[in-house]
Amino acid sequence: MADVSHSGHTSHIANPNIGSLGVDSRKLGVWAFIGSETLFFASLITTYLVLAPVNAARADFQDPKQFLDIELTTLLAAILLASSLTMVLALAAVRRGDMRLFRVWLMSTIGLGFCFLGGQVYEFQHLYHEGVTLSSSLFGTTFFVLTGFHGTHVLIGAIWLLAVFLKVRKYPDSPENVLDVELGGLYWHFVDLVWVAIFTLIYLI
Amino acid sequence: MSAEAHTAEHHEGTRFYWVIGAVLAVVTILEVAITFAPWPHWIIVAILLILSFMKGAAVVMYYMHLKGDFRVLQLVFIVPMLLATVMLLMFLLLFSTHVGIAG
Numbered sequence: 631m632a633d634v635s636h637s638g639h640t641s642h643i644a645n646p647n648i649g650s651l652g653v654d655s656r657k658l659g660v661w662a663f664i665g666s667e668t669l670f671f672a673s674l675i676t677t678y679l680v681l682a683p684v685n686a687a688r689a690d691f692q693d694p695k696q697f698l699d700i701e702l703t704t705l706l707a708a709i710l711l712a713s714s715l716t717m718v719l720a721l722a723a724v725r726r727g728d729m730r731l732f733r734v735w736l737m738s739t740i741g742l743g744f745c746f747l748g749g750q751v752y753e754f755q756h757l758y759h760e761g762v763t764l765s766s767s768l769f770g771t772t773f774f775v776l777t778g779f780h781g782t783h784v785l786i787g788a789i790w791l792l793a794v795f796l797k798v799r800k801y802p803d804s805p806e807n808v809l810d811v812e813l814g815g816l817y818w819h820f821v822d823l824v825w826v827a828i829f830t831l832i833y834l835i
Numbered sequence: 836m837s838a839e840a841h842t843a844e845h846h847e848g849t850r851f852y853w854v855i856g857a858v859l860a861v862v863t864i865l866e867v868a869i870t871f872a873p874w875p876h877w878i879i880v881a882i883l884l885i886l887s888f889m890k891g892a893a894v895v896m897y898y899m900h901l902k903g904d905f906r907v908l909q910l911v912f913i914v915p916m917l918l919a920t921v922m923l924l925m926f927l928l929l930f931s932t933h934v935g936i937a938g
Binding site for chain 2: 816827829
């Protein structure tokens, strides 16, 4: 069985998942996945920013400043940042074996994730009623593709964490629990990180 | 390690996460406030980019624990991040005077 230390590093001798680099292959895989996701979201953000002046020059121009609601998205940013805090607290709790606090913090993270999604659905609905759709303008297309993909990632993250929660509840003594929570948490923090970039580059600037 | 020492270490650790959370919240409020400042646009953009970078770095280093983790994990994340940044800047530079693309 894997011997997971306080820092989350796994013992080389006991764990067959440790590769020649001395790192748990599952953790390396998640970080590599996050690296590829970084490029994926960078390409979507680049597309939005490159096409912004093109949008302004077209006959079907829709001004983002006229439609985007800073108050709502600030609230959404706060929700995701708070969920990152609860996620890291859940990891700290499972590392020290405090399963009651672990459940509280992980369920808080999942709940905050769904609050974020609710806010995003409200924003999309509001924009739709204002006439901004996927095909109404270049702004509509690039904005919905970017934020829609991010929302989908939040949904996948929430489902991932829910699966981890159920697995830990069913097998509370499994030595893999800490790593399972850590890997789900890495993905969750990444979707928060993407929102930090989207919030600044798309909504504030 | 004694039980008392372990508990003290735990409280120290979680307190640090709360402090980081508070800093992130303050920076976010600061970001929004700056957009209303009567300063030149480029100054606002520069400050927003710096603050946003600080927020991102805090999340990666302290919440994702990349600071002090294996070098290969740092490499696997930082290299695509640098590539992404260079790609973004190069495309913006390429198309900064070319409104006609796809238009």
